[in-house]
Amino acid sequence: MTIATNILRVRETIAEACDRAGRDPSAVTLIAVSKTHPPETVLEAVAAGVQHFGENRVEEAGTKIPAVNGLTPRPLVWHMIGHIQSRKAKDVLPLFQYVQSVDSVKLAGKLSGLAVTQGCTLDVLLEVNVSGEEAKYGLVASGWQTDVDTRRRLWADMEAILALPGLNVRGLMTMAPIVDDMEQARPVFASLAALRNALAEAFHRPLPDLSMGMTDDYPVAVEEGATMVRVGRAIFGERQS
Ligand SMILES: *Cc1c(COP(=O)(O)O)cnc(C)c1O
Numbered sequence: 001m002t003i004a005t006n007i008l009r010v011r012e013t014i015a016e017a018c019d020r021a022g023r024d025p026s027a028v029t030l031i032a033v034s035k036t037h038p039p040e041t042v043l044e045a046v047a048a049g050v051q052h053f054g055e056n057r058v059e060e061a062g063t064k065i066p067a068v069n070g071l072t073p074r075p076l077v078w079h080m081i082g083h084i085q086s087r088k089a090k091d092v093l094p095l096f097q098y099v100q101s102v103d104s105v106k107l108a109g110k111l112s113g114l115a116v117t118q119g120c121t122l123d124v125l126l127e128v129n130v131s132g133e134e135a136k137y138g139l140v141a142s143g144w145q146t147d148v149d150t151r152r153r154l155w156a157d158m159e160a161i162l163a164l165p166g167l168n169v170r171g172l173m174t175m176a177p178i179v180d181d182m183e184q185a186r187p188v189f190a191s192l193a194a195l196r197n198a199l200a201e202a203f204h205r206p207l208p209d210l211s212m213g214m215t216d217d218y219p220v221a222v223e224e225g226a227t228m229v230r231v232g233r234a235i236f237g238e239r240q241s
Contacts, residue, residue, distance in 0.1 A: 003041070004048040006235045007032070010218075014229065017222035028222055031079055031211075033232030035060065036239040039067040045235060046072050054100075054230050056082025058091050065095045081173070081211075081230055083137045090114055093122065100125040100173040100211050100228075103137045108161045115166030122166060125173040125211055126158070130191045133177050144195055158199055171209030171227070172196050182217040189213070189224035 010030060018025040033054040034042045042053060042064070053068075053076060055061040065078055079098040089110045092099060102108050102124045115122045132142030139157055144150050162169055174192045176185035189212050200207040211228040213221025218229040232239065 001237075003044040003235060006237075007045060007048045007050060010231055010234050013219055014222055017219040021223045021225075023222070023225075027227055029228045031081075031228055031230045032235050033081065033214075033230050034064070034236065035082075035232065037236050038240075039064055039071060041236060042068045043071055046074060046076065050235075051075075052077045052079060052228075054079045054081040054232075055096075056080075056101075058082075058084065058088040058095070061095050062091060079228075079230075086110060093118060093120075098123045098125075100230075101127045101137065102161070102167075103127040103139060105157050105160045108164055108167060112164035112166030120166075121168045123168050123170050125171050125209055126161065126169065127173045127175075128154075128192065128195065130174050130195065131177045131188050136175055138174065141191075141195060144198075145191070155199075155202065158203060162203055162205065169205065169207065171207045171211070172199075173211035173228075175214070176212070176217055176221075178216070182220045185217040186220050186224060189217075189221045189226070193225040 014028050015025045029052055031052040031054045032045045032050045035056045078096045079100050080092055080096040081100045083101055084092060084107055093114050099122060111122055127138040128141040129136045129138035130141045139154055141154055144154055172192055176188040179185055192212055193210055196207050196210055209227045210225055212226045213229040215231055215234040218231055221229060
């Protein structure tokens with residue numbers, strides 16, 4: 001399978017899921033997750049028409065993004081999707097147009113400060129952990145529909161982050177647990193969509209973006225309202241490291 005063929009197949013699968021859900025496929029952005037893959041491989045996806053790419057490590061991105069950008073005239077959009085250590089925050093802004101992994105008020109404050117200094121605003125998503133898995137990063141949100149304390153903390157964090165001048169908060173991101181059957185991930189995606197709706201209503205913000213769904217579960221995520229899917233292996237094959 002070539003990367004171009006894989007991309008066609010993923011786009012078809014997204015279109016089929018949109019059909020089932022009565023959604024418009026143009027409302028779903030495919031983000032090709034290129035972590036561990038070299039610039040030449042990324043360029044194959046660019047040649048196949050992909051514009052959005054996801055990377056999860058600042059160091060790896062620091063060499064790869066300038067390399068790829070230097071090899072194509074097309075304007076690419078780079079999404080940071082991995083946990084950002086505080087001391088690496090300053091390296092994120094020059095590389096990425098979009099940060100999907102804002103997982104604390106502290107990191108949000110830091111990114112906002114950097115953006116303000118540079119006279120720009122950064123598009124971000126808040127990463128939330130709706131599944132309750134301990135190994136996952138993200139603002140704690142499991143049980144948000146019933147647990148008053150979780151809700152209070154989440155709402156307070158949201159309020160603090162929305163007040164930051166350097167960030168444009170566009171929505172939420174989550175990672176579902178790894179499961180055998182993608183149907184098992186559906187409640188997690190539904191919960192993220194409901195949380196987005198609740199926050200949008202409470203704070204009078206549109207919060208248009210829902211980034212959810214990876215190789216093993218993106219069709220279900222699209223059915224539940226994903227506006228961004230982050231697909232790595234189904235496009236590039238197994239990772240190099
Ligand atoms: C690696 C990664 C993906 C892509 O995973 P695949 O299973 O290869 O599609 C998506 N989101 C995040 C946050 C990742 O780290």
